[in-house]
Amino acid sequence: MRTHQLVLQWIEGQLSSGQLAVGGRLPAERSLAEQLQVSRTSVREAIRVLEAMGVLRAGVGSGPDAGTVVIADPTAALGSALRLHVATSHLPVRDVVETRVLLESWAASRARPESPALAEAARLLEQMDGCAGTEEFLGLDVRFHLALADAAGNAVVSAMMGSLREAIQDYAGRLTGNLPDWDATATRLRAEHRGILAAITSHDGGRAAQLVADHIEGYYAEAGLGPGA
Missing domain, CATH: 1.10.10.10 (Winged helix-like DNA-binding domain superfamily/Winged helix DNA-binding domain)
Structure with a gap:
């Protein structure tokens, strides 16, 4: 040793x-x-x-x-390691997307409507309505998804999502070049965000989970990361 x-x-x-x-x-x-x-x-x-x-x-x-x-910052090492391994293609982006779907649909199904994290999610949606730049929008988008994960009250899931944060924002940003119409995509994403939040606050965890899965997979499919891409 x-x-x-x-x-x-x-x-x-x-x-x-x-x-x-x-x-x-x-x-x-x-x-x-x-x-x-x-x-x-x-x-x-x-x-x-x-x-x-x-x-x-x-x-x-x-x-x-x-x-x-x-101190306690479990996302620090995980985030650094994931970014580096995604950059080296050791962790394929498609696999990271599937992990997001797994974690976020679980979190959405168990998110607590009374959680303060949902108030933060609603505030982030308002900021998204007023932003014009792609980079700013994607930054707010990632924070919105982290807030939904936090609302489930599972510290490990929150840490894992936090560790994915920068990797998610990085490759999501790089894929925007593949989108035919960013403004149309941004409008659709805003609407989907509100639908997810509404399902959670209505105590419909099953619908929230499905909406989150469709939301994540839909973005990457539109950007050319669907099956067979």
């Missing part, structure tokens, strides 16, 4: 046992190195790994933000 992995293992153990929790601070670099009998370089390497994974935030200097603090 490489020495930085010993540090990772120790931190994982501290988190699992409850001796470290969100908001807690790690011992100083020198102290931790001496405690685990590893080099300070190994400690720094482990901390960098956990920063990239969204588990730690390292602050320098003095004051309330100094030191290495435990």
